[in-house]
Each structure stands twice: as structure tokens, then as C-alpha cells.
Amino acid sequence: MLKTSINNTFEQWVIGVYMGARKRLFFLSAILMQILMLGATAAPVFDGINPMGNYEKMNTDLKEILDQDNEDLVIPVIFQLHSPVTESDKKEFEAFQAEILGDAPLVDGGLIEAKVEDIRKISNWERVEYLELDKELDFFYLPPDWGGTPDAGIMMHETTHVVKATDTWNRVIVMPSGEIEYNVNLGFEEWDGDGTAIVDLDTGVDAGHPDFDYLEPWTGDKVIYSAKFDGVWTETRNSDTSSGHGTHVGGTIAGNGDASAGRRAGVAKGAQMVALGTGDGASIFAAEQGLEWTYTHSIPGQNPYHIRVVSNSWGTDGDYDPNGVIAQATDKLTFDNGVAVIFAASNSGGSGGDGECTGDLRTNVYANTPSAISVAALTHDGTAVTSFSSRGCMNQQHTWPDVGAPGRDIWATAPRGTAIDASTKLQGDLYYMAISGTSMATPHVGGMAGLILDIAPSLGVADYHREDHDFGNSLVGGEGTAAYGQFENWQTENFSRIHELELILELTATYEGMANSCEEGNDEDGCIDIPENCYRSATGQCHDWRVGHGLTDTEAAVALARTLQMMRDQDGNGLVDHPEYNVWDAWEIYENMMTEKVIELNTDRVRHSWKGDWNHFNNGNTGAVYYTEDSHYVWIPNGTTRLEAMFTATEFEIDSLQAGQLQLEIDLGEDGTNDAQGQGTRSADSWFYDLDIDAGSTGQWAHFDVTGQAMTLAGFVEDPEFFESRIPYTVDVVLTLDLSEPVELSFEQKPDFYSDLDPTTPSENYDSSMDGMLTFTRDVYDQQTIVMLIEPKLEDEDEGDGFFSALAILFEDYGIGMTFFFLFFILIAGGVGYLIRVRQDHEMVHIEQAMEAEIQD
Structure with a gap:
């Protein structure tokens, strides 16, 4: 009787444990399924849900079109999905009555055309991340009819002196060994950008111009690819058939000056160039396609032409939109490929005051992207801001230009039979023309970027430095005056990081004498509102909403960049051995590279x-x-x-x-x-x-x-x-x-x-x-001195480093996904642990049962 009683009790207990375990596992599984399905069921699309569309997924231009209540109007819209576009997604667009006009895999999107009523429905689709109206862009130049000058007595080659590009070319290079570096012709080697390609993303380039070496006998020495976008990129000698804007820009970037016996060479006179024409009516999508082409051809390890810069003299005014395709592409180029993305600040003038800070922002929306480098237009001699150069909002630093360069009366390469060329024929030169604009300032910086990245290829995203941003309180207006986009996570998110090149240009720019220095012709700007003690950015240097950090200095920027490169690549084999060094480390010693030397020659x-x-x-x-x-x-x-x-x-x-x-x-x-x-x-x-x-x-x-x-x-x-x-x-x-x-x-x-x-x-x-009887007294870049000054960098030991620090970074970058994964991992671990515990209990019961049986025997 005792044995039977014990067996019955045991069986009832085991059944209870088993049933309880099943219920708890079922309950845990149900919770897990709810968590995993939550994101997929958050925004179902069916008739009657949000009939006006999901405005949170649209940019301002698209919202304005939808507010016109013209439901049958067919409009082009750029879309981005949460993940790469699939065949199923394409069929879904067809179901929405939308026609797909182009693909943009870089941003998991493309271009569609659909009626307004269908765009509203598409915005409610859970796969959609963002929608923006595709519209025509502005090119920031001023032809004679709009403020340019038909009588250009000042030439582009003077501004290469102004930005000190010629000083850079002229410096003799002292190698780390202390020996002078000579070229194959026994002449002094020079740093002029040769070996790096710069993308001129614009209206295209008339590559038949003598300054671009696209034709015989020097084919491929300068322009290595010229193409025009018409749904696809098609290579063509002349990709600038209607405007002429891009041809002029290209000459400032890297033209060799052949049609002027070398006199009118661009800033990076030795660099190579890629000319991408966005078509006669450039749109946002065409521009995105140019950035996408640049991304594909600049992937590290798959970049034979060393494409490291894209110069953009186009855009539209407005505040930074982190969701837009241009901002997304700019970030990917900067963060993934280390490409420097340069943008014109715009030609809308202003004063930086109340108007610009209360909705009438004048700076280029794409230039306001933190990872981009925004360029203001200065006078021909670089001593003042031009009347037309856009001022940022003084109460929001991320709208300010980053640096400035000459943009008034810039003489550079001219195409044939284009709108701009027709307006400048009376200037007396059929191969060059003079126009003004931030479009003309930007390629100066584009050329500098190519020259710098050629001798400092390790430059990339500055994880240790971010774009300036006013949150709540502004640097200028004080408490509670910060304007425009207020990004609470500015100091932690990826989007606010900048390229190391930008930091270098800002640190080495010349600001002295430029505060409240304005060209005549802007009645809006009294130009008296910057105090004697200037406003300073996170760099510690003077910064304002007119000229940024001031006039760019190629000579100093090259020295700073090369110093950093030498710190990182101390054996000179082209590989980064010491990534721990950053711009601030190089900043402490770089000036020692720029010296004068008496060179004895035999x-x-x-x-x-x-x-x-x-x-x-x-x-x-x-x-x-x-x-x-x-x-x-x-x-x-x-x-x-x-x-x-x-x-x-x-x-x-x-x-x-x-x-x-x-x-x-x-x-x-x-x-x-x-x-x-x-x-x-x-x-x-x-x-x-x-x-x-x-x-x-x-x-x-x-x-x-x-x-x-x-x-x-x-x-x-x-x-x-x-x-x-x-x-x-x-x-x-x-x-x-x-x-x-x-x-x-x-x-x-x-x-x-x-x-x-x-x-x-x-x-x-x-x-x-x-x-030794013949001596040269020359300015030099003395790399040997820098080698002697480099000291080992002792990194701080941080208890937070290691597994848990890395885990925290993953949660910061992939918050939602990591949360789901972490919960899933805990549930699985808990379930496995519970099953092990049940099995152990089973084994204990069997052992006790066996022992009781032995006692009874």
C-alpha cells in the first residue's frame, strides 16, 4: 500500500509539473511572437486608414503639393523603403497605380510617378520610410544679366594664389629621410593632386576643351570619364550641352590650363576628374544618381582611380533634412567610403537675422547636412563675403557655412553653344569665361580636397568631432533662442559627424580681418553684428554665419593633413598602422612642416x-x-x-x-x-x-x-x-x-x-x-622634422571598454533590432534553462523512486 501511494503521489506531481511547464512555455512563446510581430503590424494599409496620407513620412515640398487637393495631379516622388526593394515591392507599387521610373539601391529606394491620391495611400504602406517630391534644382551662379560682369579684368588664375594653391605646388618636398624628393625628370616633386580623381557632379563637362585632356594626344590624363544622365549614365565627350555651368566648375577644380599655356590651371592642376552631367533640367533624383555612381566607384578596395571627392554647386534653400535622399547619400559617401562631399552654400544673400531664423532660411539644404562641407562665396581677393553669398541663421550654427573661397568674377573654362557661353562671348576669350556665385567658390574647395586627400588618403570620418549645433540656447542669441531643427541626440547619432577634411579646412582657414567685412550690394545686411571677440565653434576658431571659418588656406591644410598621415603611417608603406592619432594630435606640431630651406645642388x-x-x-x-x-x-x-x-x-x-x-x-x-x-x-x-x-x-x-x-x-x-x-x-x-x-x-x-x-x-x-655653388632658397614641406616630433600616443584605459562598451555601441546604432534580439536571447536562454531544470527534477524523482524500491525489497 505504501508503494502504491508513493507512486500515485509521484505521478500526480510529475503531471502537474509537466502541465505547468507547458503553460509557461506557451505563455512565453506567445509573448515572443507578439514582440516579433509588433513592428510588422504597426501600420497596416487598408481603405479608410489615414485617407490624407502619413505626413510624418513626407518632406515639406511633397506636403505642400498634397495640400493643394488636386488628387488627379501626377507627380514624381522619390521613395525610400525600410530595406532593399524587392520584386514584391515593385508589384505593390503597381497595385498602387504608381509607375517606377528609376532605382536607387544605395538608399533602398527609387523614383515613382503617381497621382496625388495614390501617393497618399503609398505613404500609409508600412514598407515606406520616406517620400520626397522630385523637383528641379538650382545652380548657384550669377551670369551678367543677374549680377555678373561682362567685363572681367580679373582672372581665375589669380584666385589660385588667393587660396594658396600655387604656394603648395611651389614647396619643395623633404622626405622623412631628409632627402629632397625629385621626379623622373630630376626636377623637384610637387603635390598637385595627381593620382586622385575628383567628381564634378553638375551639368556636365565639355571634355573636348583643351584643358581637360579627354582627346588625343593626352587622352585620359585629366578627364577619365564624362557621362550624361538620361535614366542611365551614358559616356559622351560633351556632357554639358545646354548650360555650361559644369564646364566652368570643372576648370576651377582641376583644369590644366592648356588653352592658356598653363596660365589658367585649376586648384588641383594635376588631379584627374570625373564629369557627371545631371541633364538639362537637373532634378533631385538625377543628383542622387550621381552621388550613387560616386559611391559605387569609390568603395575602398574597389577604387582604382582613387575617387575621394565630389563637388556639388547645386541645391535648394532650406534646413537640414536627415531623411532626404541627398543627405542619406552624403552620409554614406562620407562614413562608408571616406569621400569628401562639398556643397555650395547658395546665392540668396540675406543678413542672418530674424528673417532667416523664422522660416526664410537662405542656405542650401544639402550644404546644411553635417557631413557635407558648406562653402561661402568671398570676393575675388578673399577679404570679404560677397553680397549674394547666403547667410545662415545666426541662431543655428548648423546652417552656417563651414569655410569660404573666392566666388566673384572667376575666370575658368568655357564650353561652346550654351546659355552661359552665349552671355559671356563679349569678354574676349572663346575658351574661358568669367562668372560669379557660390558655384564658383565651391570648386576651389573641391580642388583643395582632391589635392589634400591625395597626400593624406587616411582621412575619413572624424568620430571624435561633430558639426556645431544650437540646441535650446544659441551661441549668438543666448537662452532659448536656438532656431530650426532641434536634434536632442545630436551628440550621439551618426549623422552629426563630419569628415576630417572639414575639420582640417576649418582649423587652417584665415578669419582675421573678415568679421563684419561685406561686399557692397546687399541692402539686407548691415554687417555690424559680430563682436570684437568673435564667436567660436567647437574647433576653438572664429566662425560666423557669413564666411564660416574664413578663407581656406591650401598650403596650411596640406601641411596639417600630411602630418596626420605621417602619424598614422609611420613606415610610409601606405597602410594605417596607428589609427589612434587624430587631427588634434597633428594640429599640435604641423606648423613645423612649413619651413624655408637652402638647397645645395650639384x-x-x-x-x-x-x-x-x-x-x-x-x-x-x-x-x-x-x-x-x-x-x-x-x-x-x-x-x-x-x-x-x-x-x-x-x-x-x-x-x-x-x-x-x-x-x-x-x-x-x-x-x-x-x-x-x-x-x-x-x-x-x-x-x-x-x-x-x-x-x-x-x-x-x-x-x-x-x-x-x-x-x-x-x-x-x-x-x-x-x-x-x-x-x-x-x-x-x-x-x-x-x-x-x-x-x-x-x-x-x-x-x-x-x-x-x-x-x-x-x-x-x-x-x-x-x-654646391648653385643653391635654391625655397619654402619646403619638411617631413623629416615631423618624424622627429611624433611621439607615441598613450590611449586612456577605460573600464567601460571591452565587451560591454561594444554592446552599448550596438544598442546605440541598432536600438530596435538589438532590443528584439536581446529579448529573444533571454527568452531562449530562460526556456532552455527551464527545460534543463525540469529534466533534472525528473532524474531526481527517478533516483528517489529507485531508492524507495530498494528499501522495500
Whole structure:
């Protein structure tokens, strides 16, 4: 009886435990299913739900269209989904009566066209993350009719001096070993951007222009790809067929100046360029497609042309929209690929006061994206803000420009047969034109960016520094005055981070003398409201809503960037060995890189060379004949006794049936006399000149020019734009010096020109007794000094680092997903633990039962 009683009790207990376990597991499973299904069932779409649409998923422009209550109006809308677009999604759009016009996989979206009533329904679909109206964009330039000047006496090549690009080219490079870096021609190596490609995302580029080296004989040296968007990207020589804006911008970025004998080269004169034309009526979606192309072709490890910059002189005014496709693409380019994204600040002027802070914001919505670099337009000499350059709202720092660059009367490459070209023909040059705008300032910074990232490729997102933002209280207005988007999570979210290049440009910009310095012509701006003690950004440098941090300084920015690169790559193998160093570390020592050095040379000869395109053009019905301006200057040092010049021109060209005859003119004293007249001898395609130099012609500039005649019978067949006679040429000048006594060589650049001198092989009369008699006194980038100043960086030990710190970062970046995963993990762990416990209880009962059976036996 006792055994039977015990067995019955045991069986009842086991059944109770088993049933309780089933109920609890069922209950836990039900909770888990509810959690997992919550996100998928939060916004079901069916008739009658929110008939006006979900306005929280729309941008302002789209809301305004929907508010017009024109339900049958068909509009283009850019959509973004919560995850990549699937075939099922495409069928769903068809069910909504929407036509898909384009894909944008970078942002999990695309372009659709649908009636307003259907857009309302689509906005209620749970797959939709954001919708924005696709509309035409503005290009920020001022042609003569809108405030430009038809009489441009000031040239683009002067502004390369203003931003100190020429100073950068001219600095001799001292390697970490202390040796001077020479090129293959034994001349001084220079940093000019060669090896990095810059994307000119604009109206396109007329790549047939001589300054872009898209055609023979220098195909691929400059523009490596030119394409126009018409639903797809199609490569074409001329991708700028109606505006001309992009061609001008491209010349400032990286034009080589061939149509002016090198005089009007762009900021990154050695860099390569990609020209993307968004079409005749550029829209947001076309621009997004350009950024998407840039992203695809700049992925680290899949970027053979080292595409690291995209310059954008377009946009529309408004506050930062973190959900928009341009902002999303900008962030991805910056954070994923380390690409610097440059935007024009806009041409809407203003004062930065009440109007701009109460809804009439004048700065470009895309320039206001934190990860983008916003550029204000300064006067030609860089000393003041232009009248048209957009001011940000003084009570919201994220609307302020980041930096400034010259944007008034910028002379750069001109296309043919375009709207802007037609308005500038009276300026007297058929290959260059002068226009103004933040569009013209922006490519200066685009060129700088390419030049800098070429010598400092490790630059990327600055995780340790964020864009300035006024939350609640503004820097200028004080307590409670902060305007526009108030982002409580500004200091923790990804979107507020910036590119290290931006931080470098801001730290090295020149602000002194620019506070309350405004060009005349803006009646809205009294320009008296910045105090003597300037407003300072998180960089510690002066910053305002007109000029940003001031005039960009290429020379200093290159030094700071290169210092950081050397800290990270201390063995110089191109790989980052010490990622712990940041811009602030380099900031402490970078100025030591910029020094002056006396360089002793074992030669008695110096050299200067250049290339160009001589062009002969019959100017239409007027019968006037136009020739390109091929003037070039070479400094003749004291002690020079001999000048040798070799001039090589491609005068005959079969495809275009071209024939010509050119010669080189040399004016040693700049007195108008051709000292090479009758002196040249010809061999094949080259002319050779050998001139004696007297003391009266030294210590000054010599003027060179190209003259001649040419005829082309079939030029229009090969190139319908630049169909005139075009003869590419090269010039190589070698000067021999008398070293019977020491010669010190130094000179100042002409303000409207750039020309250098480099050492070359010695003459046949040179002997070892002359070693060191010729010296160059040059500014240098001294990398050896920086190597000696680099100290190991001791990182702070943080108890929060490790597993739990990493876990916290995951929760910060993927909050909802990590929460679901964490709950799911706990439930599974709890369920597994419970089953183990039940099994253990079963085993204990069996053991006790066996023991009782043994006792009874």
C-alpha cells in the first residue's frame, strides 16, 4: 500500500509539473511572437486608414503639393523603403497605380510617378520610410544679366594664389629621410593632386576643351570619364550641352590650363576628374544618381582611380533634412567610403537675422547636412563675403557655412553653344569665361580636397568631432533662442559627424580681418553684428554665419593633413598602422612642416617646361580670326649665360585634315622684341633655339608665345564643338648658369601667373669643383622634422571598454533590432534553462523512486 501511494503521489506531481511547464512555455512563446510581430503590424494599409496620407513620412515640398487637393495631379516622388526593394515591392507599387521610373539601391529606394491620391495611400504602406517630391534644382551662379560682369579684368588664375594653391605646388618636398624628393625628370616633386580623381557632379563637362585632356594626344590624363544622365549614365565627350555651368566648375577644380599655356590651371592642376552631367533640367533624383555612381566607384578596395571627392554647386534653400535622399547619400559617401562631399552654400544673400531664423532660411539644404562641407562665396581677393553669398541663421550654427573661397568674377573654362557661353562671348576669350556665385567658390574647395586627400588618403570620418549645433540656447542669441531643427541626440547619432577634411579646412582657414567685412550690394545686411571677440565653434576658431571659418588656406591644410598621415603611417608603406592619432594630435606640431630651406645642388643648369594647345578660330560671320592666348613666363636668374628651348608641335593631323606651321617667340627683356627671330632650327616636329643671355636680361621674367597659321578641313566631323584648328605642343626651356661664383636662386611668383624652376642635369662644362655653388632658397614641406616630433600616443584605459562598451555601441546604432534580439536571447536562454531544470527534477524523482524500491525489497 505504501508503494502504491508513493507512486500515485509521484505521478500526480510529475503531471502537474509537466502541465505547468507547458503553460509557461506557451505563455512565453506567445509573448515572443507578439514582440516579433509588433513592428510588422504597426501600420497596416487598408481603405479608410489615414485617407490624407502619413505626413510624418513626407518632406515639406511633397506636403505642400498634397495640400493643394488636386488628387488627379501626377507627380514624381522619390521613395525610400525600410530595406532593399524587392520584386514584391515593385508589384505593390503597381497595385498602387504608381509607375517606377528609376532605382536607387544605395538608399533602398527609387523614383515613382503617381497621382496625388495614390501617393497618399503609398505613404500609409508600412514598407515606406520616406517620400520626397522630385523637383528641379538650382545652380548657384550669377551670369551678367543677374549680377555678373561682362567685363572681367580679373582672372581665375589669380584666385589660385588667393587660396594658396600655387604656394603648395611651389614647396619643395623633404622626405622623412631628409632627402629632397625629385621626379623622373630630376626636377623637384610637387603635390598637385595627381593620382586622385575628383567628381564634378553638375551639368556636365565639355571634355573636348583643351584643358581637360579627354582627346588625343593626352587622352585620359585629366578627364577619365564624362557621362550624361538620361535614366542611365551614358559616356559622351560633351556632357554639358545646354548650360555650361559644369564646364566652368570643372576648370576651377582641376583644369590644366592648356588653352592658356598653363596660365589658367585649376586648384588641383594635376588631379584627374570625373564629369557627371545631371541633364538639362537637373532634378533631385538625377543628383542622387550621381552621388550613387560616386559611391559605387569609390568603395575602398574597389577604387582604382582613387575617387575621394565630389563637388556639388547645386541645391535648394532650406534646413537640414536627415531623411532626404541627398543627405542619406552624403552620409554614406562620407562614413562608408571616406569621400569628401562639398556643397555650395547658395546665392540668396540675406543678413542672418530674424528673417532667416523664422522660416526664410537662405542656405542650401544639402550644404546644411553635417557631413557635407558648406562653402561661402568671398570676393575675388578673399577679404570679404560677397553680397549674394547666403547667410545662415545666426541662431543655428548648423546652417552656417563651414569655410569660404573666392566666388566673384572667376575666370575658368568655357564650353561652346550654351546659355552661359552665349552671355559671356563679349569678354574676349572663346575658351574661358568669367562668372560669379557660390558655384564658383565651391570648386576651389573641391580642388583643395582632391589635392589634400591625395597626400593624406587616411582621412575619413572624424568620430571624435561633430558639426556645431544650437540646441535650446544659441551661441549668438543666448537662452532659448536656438532656431530650426532641434536634434536632442545630436551628440550621439551618426549623422552629426563630419569628415576630417572639414575639420582640417576649418582649423587652417584665415578669419582675421573678415568679421563684419561685406561686399557692397546687399541692402539686407548691415554687417555690424559680430563682436570684437568673435564667436567660436567647437574647433576653438572664429566662425560666423557669413564666411564660416574664413578663407581656406591650401598650403596650411596640406601641411596639417600630411602630418596626420605621417602619424598614422609611420613606415610610409601606405597602410594605417596607428589609427589612434587624430587631427588634434597633428594640429599640435604641423606648423613645423612649413619651413624655408637652402638647397645645395650639384648642377649648373635649371629647367622649366609646359604644354598647351594653340588654337586658330575663324569667328563666324564677323570674319575675325581668333587665336588663343599662349603667353608664358620663365624667370631668368642672375648668372644665366645660355637659354636652350625645344618646341614640339603636332601640326599635321590626318583625321581632321589639319595642317599648320608654328614657331616659338622669346622676348628676353619684355620689350616687345622677338629675340628668337631667325634663331631656330627644325628637326621633324621640333624647333630648337639656342640663345646667349647677357647680364641685362637676367634677374627678370622672359616672355614666351606661340604664333603661326593652320587650316583644318574636317574638324567638325571629329569634334562639332571645338572644330577649329588645334595644335597641341610642348615647350622645354633649359638655362645654363655661370658658377664661377656662388649663385643663390629665389624669386617671387607673378600675381597673375605660376611658373617654377627646377634643377636638371649639368652641362658638359660642369665639374666637381662647382658642387654646391648653385643653391635654391625655397619654402619646403619638411617631413623629416615631423618624424622627429611624433611621439607615441598613450590611449586612456577605460573600464567601460571591452565587451560591454561594444554592446552599448550596438544598442546605440541598432536600438530596435538589438532590443528584439536581446529579448529573444533571454527568452531562449530562460526556456532552455527551464527545460534543463525540469529534466533534472525528473532524474531526481527517478533516483528517489529507485531508492524507495530498494528499501522495500
